[in-house]
Amino acid sequence: MTTSTNGVFDRRPLIAGNWKMNLDHVQAITFLQKLAWTLDDANHDFGRVEVSVFPPFTDLRGVQTLVKGDDLPVVYGGQDLSPHESGAYTGDISGQFLKRLGCAYVLVGHSERRTLHAESDELLNTKVHAAYRHDLVPVLCVGEGLEIRQAGTHVEHTLEQLRRGVAGLDAGQAARLVVAYEPVWAIGTGEVAGPQDAQEMCAAIRAELGELFDGDTAAKIRLLYGGSVKAANAGSILKERDVDGVLVGGASLDVSEFASIVRFEQHLVTG
Numbered sequence: 001m002t003t004s005t006n007g008v009f010d011r012r013p014l015i016a017g018n019w020k021m022n023l024d025h026v027q028a029i030t031f032l033q034k035l036a037w038t039l040d041d042a043n044h045d046f047g048r049v050e051v052s053v054f055p056p057f058t059d060l061r062g063v064q065t066l067v068k069g070d071d072l073p074v075v076y077g078g079q080d081l082s083p084h085e086s087g088a089y090t091g092d093i094s095g096q097f098l099k100r101l102g103c104a105y106v107l108v109g110h111s112e113r114r115t116l117h118a119e120s121d122e123l124l125n126t127k128v129h130a131a132y133r134h135d136l137v138p139v140l141c142v143g144e145g146l147e148i149r150q151a152g153t154h155v156e157h158t159l160e161q162l163r164r165g166v167a168g169l170d171a172g173q174a175a176r177l178v179v180a181y182e183p184v185w186a187i188g189t190g191e192v193a194g195p196q197d198a199q200e201m202c203a204a205i206r207a208e209l210g211e212l213f214d215g216d217t218a219a220k221i222r223l224l225y226g227g228s229v230k231a232a233n234a235g236s237i238l239k240e241r242d243v244d245g246v247l248v249g250g251a252s253l254d255v256s257e258f259a260s261i262v263r264f265e266q267h268l269v270t271g
């Protein structure tokens with residue numbers, strides 16, 4: 001059973017910060033240094049709770065240099081990738097480029113890509129496959145908008161995005177996948193899906209992954225919740241059995257707030 005109250009997790013929790021289009025390459029370095037010092041001072045056990053950031057593309061080279069040079073235990077990834085390897089795709093970034101910059105992860109299908117850039121499930125599936133070709137772990141984002149939530153079809157809608165996103169993966173690939181459930185109505189709005197809502201959807205996603213692959217594989221896949229996560233609500237969300245981490249937007253841009261989310265177990269023990 002996954003629980004943060006007795007310190008036992010089925011899967012290693014992942015606390016991820018999606019910086020979106022914030023923090024330039026100079027600010028990124030200052031931010032990451034402060035984050036590393038803050039977590040180091042707090043004796044954070046990175047082996048126990050993984051910490052990842054998703055900076056803008058232009059920050060990645062600086063982030064790589066800092067992480068390597070100072071041997072920081074933080075991992076990082078790109079916010080998007082091209083389904084193609086190279087060629088005439090102005091403005092796009094290939095998985096190979098991300099891998100060479102030391103990325104471990106890449107976000108695929110964030111709702112802002114789906115809506116602002118009209119990315120379809122079919123396109124996102126090709127991006128998921130591109131990520132694996134370059135040994136990047138895709139963080140596949142799924143989730144419903146407000147109208148769908150109000151119509152009560154949010155589970156089916158989200159599972160359909162999931163099925164289309166992971167089509168064609170083998171069980172070995174799927175076992176490494178990360179899925180982020182981010183209800184669009186809770187992103188940047190201050191509205192948070194309650195812990196039970198997050199658990200309901202994550203349990204449904206895990207059950208579906210069990211159908212698509214097998215139970216053992218589904219039990220290895222980490223499921224994150226995202227949408228107005230803050231230090232004050234992270235603990236209750238992460239206590240849920242099928243929630244293995246959080247994908248944080250706005251609150252990941254504040255060092256002490258993000259460090260506090262990373263140390264969610266501490267709050268549970270002391271609070």
Ligand SMILES: O=C(CO)COP(=O)(O)O
Pocket residue numbers: 018110182186187188189190226227228229247248249250251
């Ligand atoms: O989109 C998100 C993370 O990818 C969530 O953003 P907020 O935490 O700002 O709501």
